[in-house]
Amino acid sequence: MRRQNFGTKSRKPVVLGIVLGLFLSFIYCGNDLFLQFESPKPSQSFGTTGSGHIQNAKRLPTNGPNFETYSRFGAALGRNSVHQKVRKVVLESYANIYKTNNELRFVYGETGWPWGGDFYPHKTHKNGMSVDFMVPVLKKGKPDTLPHAFWEAWAYKLEFDKEGKLEDYVIDFDAIVIHLNALAKSAEQNGLQIRRVIFAPDLQKTLKKAKGGKALLRKLNFSKGESWVRHDDHYHVDFK
Numbered sequence: 001m002r003r004q005n006f007g008t009k010s011r012k013p014v015v016l017g018i019v020l021g022l023f024l025s026f027i028y029c030g031n032d033l034f035l036q037f038e039s040p041k042p043s044q045s046f047g048t049t050g051s052g053h054i055q056n057a058k059r060l061p062t063n064g065p066n067f068e069t070y071s072r073f074g075a076a077l078g079r080n081s082v083h084q085k086v087r088k089v090v091l092e093s094y095a096n097i098y099k100t101n102n103e104l105r106f107v108y109g110e111t112g113w114p115w116g117g118d119f120y121p122h123k124t125h126k127n128g129m130s131v132d133f134m135v136p137v138l139k140k141g142k143p144d145t146l147p148h149a150f151w152e153a154w155a156y157k158l159e160f161d162k163e164g165k166l167e168d169y170v171i172d173f174d175a176i177v178i179h180l181n182a183l184a185k186s187a188e189q190n191g192l193q194i195r196r197v198i199f200a201p202d203l204q205k206t207l208k209k210a211k212g213g214k215a216l217l218r219k220l221n222f223s224k225g226e227s228w229v230r231h232d233d234h235y236h237v238d239f240k
């Protein structure tokens with residue numbers, strides 16, 4: 001009897017270890033694995049970003065030479081899914097920026113579920129046409145990525161002042177101009193358009209002072225008032 005008890009007890013840590021190992025593997029490479037088995041069927045968006053859904057959405061890759069996901073866990077769950085054309089535009093613009101400004105680093109945020117629909121805590125992101133982009137930053141004058149650990153709600157909890165400063169980090173407004181121009185150009189080449197950009201109005205004033213900022217604010221439809229949550233750590237882009 002004693003030997004049997006001993007055997008049952010000793011298996012518990014092994015089982016827990018296996019479960020933990022599987023969970024960590026899912027977090028680390030779940031997104032890459034799901035991408036391997038992606039359906040070749042074309043994406044189809046229905047309704048609007050605020051009331052719609054999507055079929056055959058495509059996940060964004062976990063990372064690339066100059067970009068990474070806001071969260072490997074979020075990506076493994078599929079919270080980085082978009083319409084295939086939106087994915088093409090996002091990736092093409094990162095690739096184009098890499099050719100001209102390879103020092104810049106980007107982090108994409110949440111986009112939507114693979115099936116679309118309600119996407120808590122966001123109010124939109126329902127039909128695969130919305131993407132959050134974390135603000136590119138400079139740390140001690142050099143391009144860096146925003147800290148996006150889960151205890152900071154993957155960067156969504158960070159608070160920048162109206163000049164775009166937060167401790168050692170300052171928003172790289174020049175990089176935002178470069179990024180949004182690249183997105184707009186790629187969108188046009190792929191039959192899409194940027195419908196609107198949501199970014200905190202006080203930070204838009206600082207963006208205006210960046211190189212090419214004025215022209216960008218004229219070209220794209222930026223949010224005018226305050227939105228339900230301050231968009232200071234990220235800018236939200238809706239495509240159409």
Ligand SMILES: [Zn+2]
Pocket residue numbers: 122125130131132236237
């Ligand atoms: Zn958003």
